[in-house]
Amino acid sequence: RKEVEQDPGPFNVPEGATVAFNCTYSNSASQSFFWYRQDCRKEPKLLMSVYSSGNEDGRFTAQLNRASQYISLLIRDSKLSDSATYLCVVNGGYNKLIFGAGTRLAVHP
Amino acid sequence: NAGVTQTPKFQVLKTGQSMTLQCAQDMNHEYMSWYRQDPGMGLRLIHYSVGAGITDQGEVPNGYNVSRSTTEDFPLRLLSAAPSQTSVYFCASRLRSRNYGYTFGSGTRLTVV
Numbered sequence: 377r378k379e380v381e382q383d384p385g386p387f388n389v390p391e392g393a394t395v396a397f398n399c400t401y402s403n404s405a406s407q408s409f410f411w412y413r414q415d416c417r418k419e420p421k422l423l424m425s426v427y428s429s430g431n432e433d434g435r436f437t438a439q440l441n442r443a444s445q446y447i448s449l450l451i452r453d454s455k456l457s458d459s460a461t462y463l464c465v466v467n468g469g470y471n472k473l474i475f476g477a478g479t480r481l482a483v484h485p
Numbered sequence: 486n487a488g489v490t491q492t493p494k495f496q497v498l499k500t501g502q503s504m505t506l507q508c509a510q511d512m513n514h515e516y517m518s519w520y521r522q523d524p525g526m527g528l529r530l531i532h533y534s535v536g537a538g539i540t541d542q543g544e545v546p547n548g549y550n551v552s553r554s555t556t557e558d559f560p561l562r563l564l565s566a567a568p569s570q571t572s573v574y575f576c577a578s579r580l581r582s583r584n585y586g587y588t589f590g591s592g593t594r595l596t597v598v
Contacts, residue, residue: 384525408584412586418591419575419589419590419591419592420528420587422587422588425586472530473587475520475529476527
């Protein structure tokens, strides 16, 4: 079993749609969690950290369920510019960030 | 503020050649890491460092060496290039606190023929 698992997609959605990505992790001792965004042929960029109580940044909402070892990212009112691959990232221990393979999102007009 | 700078951006090597991928950051970050990214596999950790003079192996360290003589620089050396090392390499850095995510360089696309 992979340490961090994501649905690879692609998710094809129209502009304005709400889309949710899920991620599961295997190490129950993990302490910090992130969502990154990666555009084609570019470096990953931090989208947001994920806190236990859930957190929101504009149109983006992240949730963490430690009991189920599950992380989610909700994007509301999708824009064309949201088209990218979204990477779920878990701190697997001493400086070891473990990346999921990513979920691809394509937003169309 | 340049962030994380990687050079070169592209490189083609012949099997058996050696080379060094350069990485420098100007944010005074304690932690630095090297990842490789292959299609469908996500980013995999090669080596990491928690400070000058301290390095350790990640998930896929074979065929690579690193050193960290200064806080700013973290070069990755390929000892004897193999086609299996064809990949995109990313260097990343962050502050010590685990609540901070990594800042990535723009990557080096390496092809070994």
